Amino acid sequence: MDDAGRQGYEVSYDADGAVSVTEAPAGAPEMMSVAALKSPAEFRIPELPAADVPAAEVQATALEGGCSAGAETMREAARKAGASDVLDQYAKDYPTGPHDKPQSMCPAFGSLRVGLRMKRVATILSGSACCVYGLSFVSHFYGARRSVGYVPFNSETLVTGKLFEDIREAVHDMADPAKLDAIIVTNLCVPTASGVPLRLLPPQIDGVRVVGIDVPGFGIPTHAEAKDVLAGAMLKYAREEIKAGPVQRPASGKSDRPTVALLGEMFPADPMMIGAMLAPMGLAAGPVVPTREWRELYAALDCGAVAAIHPFYTASIREFEAAGRPIVGSAPVGHDGTAEWLANIGAAFGIGAGQIAAAQNAFLPAIKGALAAAPIKGTVTLSGYEGSELLVARLLIESGADVPYVGTACPKTPWSAADVDWLRSKGVTVKYRASLEDDCAAMEGIKPDLAIGTTPVVQKAKELGIPGLYFTNLISARPLMGHAGAGSLAEVINAAISNKDRMKDMKAFFEGVGHGDTAGVWEGSPNLHPRFRELNAKKLEKAARARAAEEMI
Structure with a gap:
């Protein structure tokens, strides 16, 4: 069928979570929206907006190279397009490590997932169609039951500034105060590099807040830190609302005790456990940031102190500090x-030593008992990109495990100092901004009884006959705080370690399969050609001798 005869469809979810499939507008562009947004069928060419960079340069950099143009090229284009302040702030908040691009999920997945988890909040992505497709697919794979908005573009709309007009039109179309509290608009790599100015979007439309953020892969090292980009932007917006006048009371009401805001995503039972430990000091657990609804941002800013459970939320911490809230790591x-x-939290609130001791005495014996009842025996290497790796390592060590190496893809911040000092006092090597190569090298050198890490680390471990556990799904998806967390890891860790002999047997059985000449899918025995390998090696050797002779001449 030719292009003219194609029929497109748009898939979305209604408010009840039911799937809705509708025909696309006739004559719509080839890159259709993921959600039921209005996609302009005709493109008019407005006057070029004032900019320091010629439109031709933006087109050549952002479109001809696209996402594959390279981080440095995209970064240079973004600076030419007027995004230097954004990139400079990101470089300060999220300093890069040995690798200049993410080695995990696309960073925008982090901020996208935060927005999709919030009630009465819509999300719109602006980026290459392939990127938006992948992000939408993964977000729904992880259980999102809400459409992801997409404003498509081509070379004409990007270069002329029509893309910004399309985004503004989409925001106006979606801004329904009966359904939404806020709309999150995210620039991916190409629009960021092209300088699409989301800051010029109206801050609110009919009472619906509009928050625009840039989340380029060449500026945000991990998807965990992209969560902070959005959380920080929303906290800033909410803080300005509070300064301007009265705001809505959170649906959960206002606590009658001073609260501690909890910074960083965590297992649902952990905030309740933290609240129980705070109660003897006359305190309560406040909202978890990133929040699940907009009004919780007000309650979070109304806290007495902030617990930086995940210490890399730099932008969020900046907003809390601007509100005069102390940070506890x-x-x-x-x-x-x-x-x-508990001692540090008590000090932040000026609580007496007696109350702090009462809280400690109420829970420390139970924690010690839980650790003793669920010991872990074995050597474990630990790595991940969630930001809680140092906390998990502490728990493993107190459970009896030997943890010689901990790698985290997140950066070093002042709020992780207590954890890293404690770990290093136990002889642990802690690597911030650890690369995949760092994690694999540590695992291969140590040869642990168990490797906990990202998917490629676990894959490499199993190839070597070492049991492996995926950090995100199997470790961080468990309670970690208080006595509930003290014994939560032992069962899964010990079960994995007990599989070491089985892994060795499997490695011996499959030795050589899938590597070298046996790689790929074969219906029969692999066709081996050692003679060809020998001839090719001789050709390479001959060419090397010829080059050496030329250099001598």
Whole structure:
């Protein structure tokens, strides 16, 4: 069928979560929206907006190379397009490590997932169609039951500034105060590099807030930090609302005790456990940031102190500090971590030593008992990109495990100092901004009884006959705080370690399969050609000798 005869469809979810499939507008562009947004069928060419960079340069950099143009090329284009302030702030908030691009999920997945989890919040992506497709697919794979908005573009709309007009039109179309509290608009790599100015969007439309953020792969090292980009932007917006006058009361009401805001995503039971540990000091657990609805942002900013459970939320911490809120690092993990954390929280609120001791005495014996009842025996290497790797390592060590190496893809910040100092006092090598190569090298050198890490680390471990566990799904999806977390990891860790002999047997059985000449899919025995390999090696050797002779001449 030719292009003219194609029929497109748009798939979305209604408010009840039911799937809705509708025919696309006739004559719509080839890159259709993922959600039921209005896609302009005709493109008019407005006057070129004032800019420091010629439109031709933007087109050549952002479109001809696209996402594959390279991080440095995209970064240079973004600066020419007027995004230097954004990139400079990202470089300060999220300093890069040995690798200049993400080695995990696309960063925008982090901010997208935060927005999709919030009630009465819509999301719109602006980026290459392939990127939006992948992000939409993964978000729904992880359980999102809400459409992802997409404003398509081509070379004409990007270069002339029509893309910004299309985004503004889409925001106006979606801004229904009966259904939404806010709309999150995210620039991906190409629009960021082209300088699409989301800051010029109206801050609100009929009472619906509009928050625009840039989340380029060449500026945000991990998807975990992209969560902070959006959380920080929303906190800033909410803080300005509070300064301007009265705001809506959170649906959960206002606590009658001073609260501690909890920074960083965590297992649902952990905030309740933290609240129980705070109660003897006359405190309560506040909202978890990123929040699940807009009004919780007000309650979070109304806290007495902030617990930086995940210490890399730099932009969010900046907003809390601007609101005059003290920041407390680490978390109530294990015996030592809980004792120190409760003391630091008490000090932040000016609570007397007697009340702090009462809280410690109420929970520390139970934590010590839970750790003793669920020991872990074995050597474990640990790595990940969630930001809680240091906390998990503390818990493993207090459970009896030997943890010689911990790698985290997140950066070093002042709020992880207590954790890294404690770990290094136990002889642990801690690597911030650890690369995949760092994690694999540590695992291969140590040869642990168990490797906990990202998917490629676990894959490499199993190829070597070492049991492996995926950090995100199997470790961070468990309670970590207080006595509930003290014994939560032992069962899955010990079960995995007990499979070491089985992994060795499997490695021996499949030795050589899928590597070298046996790689690929074969219906029969692999066709081996050692003679060809020998001839090719001789050709390469001959060419090397010829080059050496030329250099001598």
